[in-house]
Amino acid sequence: MALRACGFLVFRRLAQPTSPGVIEYLLLQTSYGQHHWTPPKGHVDPGEDDLTTALRETQEEAGLGAEHLQVLDGFLQELHYTVKGRPKDVLYWLAELRDPKTEVTLSAEHQDYRWARLEEACSLAQYKDLQDTLRAAQRHLDSQQEKNGQGLS
Numbered sequence: 001m002a003l004r005a006c007g008f009l010v011f012r013r014l015a016q017p018t019s020p021g022v023i024e025y026l027l028l029q030t031s032y033g034q035h036h037w038t039p040p041k042g043h044v045d046p047g048e049d050d051l052t053t054a055l056r057e058t059q060e061e062a063g064l065g066a067e068h069l070q071v072l073d074g075f076l077q078e079l080h081y082t083v084k085g086r087p088k089d090v091l092y093w094l095a096e097l098r099d100p101k102t103e104v105t106l107s108a109e110h111q112d113y114r115w116a117r118l119e120e121a122c123s124l125a126q127y128k129d130l131q132d133t134l135r136a137a138q139r140h141l142d143s144q145q146e147k148n149g150q151g152l153s
């Protein structure tokens, strides 16, 4: 059976005095293995539902709880890759940090974090499937912004 993990592409909007808000995505760098960068996510516990896992892992790994996050409707991406010969399914929702100044608090699983604009986030992410997911998130946010009559950078 495939491993299953769930998490959030957490983003924040930084208000700009002369231009529309800049979007930054939260990535965490693991303190083990290849020190890869990943959005907050983790394995689904037995009997746990996917969204609860995403919230729990984001609280544990970044110190951001449901009260800090606005989960967006209409965005859910599923990644499928292999870890040590075993298939793994990873689900990401998109969530906005309500107050962009909220501090991130790491656990021992991660050694660093970065708020990164799309291109930097894609460069940190390394994996094409995660890069595609970040780009899909940006398209989703851009299209929402267009509907609301505002531009995004």
Ligand SMILES: Nc1nc2c(ncn2[C@@H]2O[C@H](COP(=O)(O)OP(=O)(O)OP(=O)(O)OP(=O)(O)OC[C@H]3O[C@@H](n4cnc5c(=O)[nH]c(N)nc54)[C@H](O)[C@@H]3O)[C@@H](O)[C@H]2O)c(=O)[nH]1
Pocket: 005, 030, 032, 033, 034, 036, 038, 041, 042, 043, 079, 080, 081, 082, 083, 088, 109, 127, 128, 129, 130
């Ligand atoms: N000491 C040590 N301990 C480890 C290690 N490994 C785990 N632990 C322990 O596990 C706990 C974490 O448990 P949770 O938080 O519940 O789970 P996750 O959040 O799911 O975390 P993981 O790290 O298990 O899973 P991934 O991020 O998926 O990385 C697995 C591999 O997949 C590749 N990979 C990663 N992302 C992508 C992607 O987007 N796209 C593609 N295509 N590939 C990707 C990459 O090659 C990577 O090496 C830690 O506390 C450690 O105790 C390790 O190597 N050494």
